Amino acid sequence: MPGLLGKKIGMTSVFSADGKNLPCTVIEVGPCVVTQVKTVDVDGYEAVQMGFQEKKEKHTPKPEQGHFKKAGTTPKRHLAEFKNQGDYKLGDVITVDYFEGELYVDVIGTSKGKGFQGVVKRHGFRGVGEATLGQSDRQRHPGSIGACSYPAKVFKGTRMAGRMGNERVTVQNLQIVKLIPEHNLLLIKGSVPGAKGSIVLIEK
Numbered sequence: 001m002p003g004l005l006g007k008k009i010g011m012t013s014v015f016s017a018d019g020k021n022l023p024c025t026v027i028e029v030g031p032c033v034v035t036q037v038k039t040v041d042v043d044g045y046e047a048v049q050m051g052f053q054e055k056k057e058k059h060t061p062k063p064e065q066g067h068f069k070k071a072g073t074t075p076k077r078h079l080a081e082f083k084n085q086g087d088y089k090l091g092d093v094i095t096v097d098y099f100e101g102e103l104y105v106d107v108i109g110t111s112k113g114k115g116f117q118g119v120v121k122r123h124g125f126r127g128v129g130e131a132t133l134g135q136s137d138r139q140r141h142p143g144s145i146g147a148c149s150y151p152a153k154v155f156k157g158t159r160m161a162g163r164m165g166n167e168r169v170t171v172q173n174l175q176i177v178k179l180i181p182e183h184n185l186l187l188i189k190g191s192v193p194g195a196k197g198s199i200v201l202i203e204k
Helices: 062-070 119-123
Strands: 003-015 021-029 032-038 047-054 076-083 104-110 115-117 162-164 168-180 185-189 199-203
Touching: 003 047, 003 076, 003 104, 003 185, 021 168, 021 199, 032 062, 032 076, 076 199, 119 162
Parallel strands: none
Antiparallel strands: 003 021, 003 199, 021 185, 032 047, 047 076, 104 168, 104 199, 115 162, 168 185
């Protein structure tokens, strides 16, 4: 199993051994519970399903309640599957100690939604230029999006205004700065996609 579920707490900074001030993201990792072990014979592939964060039983549908009871655990709010790379059993609890000795991790999250944005913010266009004589409201417009005569169409994928953010983003090779096992916290150098309180997947 290459990873765990966690919750983004926020950002802070810590001093390294050589006195540098490092910006860090604080993530509450686990404890995660193994709620299902998938096998090739039954499911056609091998995987481990992990549950994270408590959920009230009255807010849990009956089929889900049976699923969690089979694993011998209370209902969980978030579930995720990871490739099975170890001997894990139903009900096993895995904490942040899983990343002990690791130097780098990949973090997967959902980026902040920005709504409908123009090309300057969405794609980094520089705009048409300063407002000069005869120009009214073109400063932040994209300009030409294609020729008229040939090919007489706008190519697919042309960068334009549209919805920005709220996408699944993977940030690779983030350095682990510190583990705080007593509070299930993981300090990672740099930024992580998503808002405070959002759920992320941390993979080796």
